[in-house]
Amino acid sequence: MILRSGTAAFAAALLALAASTAAAQSPPPASGRTLAATCTGCHGPAGKSAGSIPSINGRSEADIVRAMQEFKTDRRPATVMNRHAKGFSDDEIVAMAKEISANWR
């Protein structure tokens, strides 16, 4: 009996180790909310900028995706956004655009 529960515990530990190794190799995709939070440092809380950087609140999902793709592929001139946009996958751009268009009013 003791031996059996010890084996089960060992198997559980192995499974946990395997799961944590898998997680380390491929981190879960960041949520749109987390991705969009990285924009607020420059564009202001909920995209409402108080300074010279344009506000990005109240835009449609399609507008944000288009702008980000144009920055990413250097079709739109920029000082910062071209470099910034290159760090995001197409899926991540869609996820952040959904969050911004849905919740940044």
Ligand code: HEC
């Ligand atoms: C380091 C500061 C910085 C960060 C962080 C940043 N931006 Fe920008 N963003 C700018 C600047 C500056 C511009 C003006 C274009 C340029 O010169 O790059 C801009 C322009 C834009 C525009 C075009 C707005 C317009 O009206 O033309 C969009 C859309 C945009 N950013 C989206 C984002 C999103 C989405 C994020 C988060 C993933 C983000 N930005 C993060 C600085 C930043």
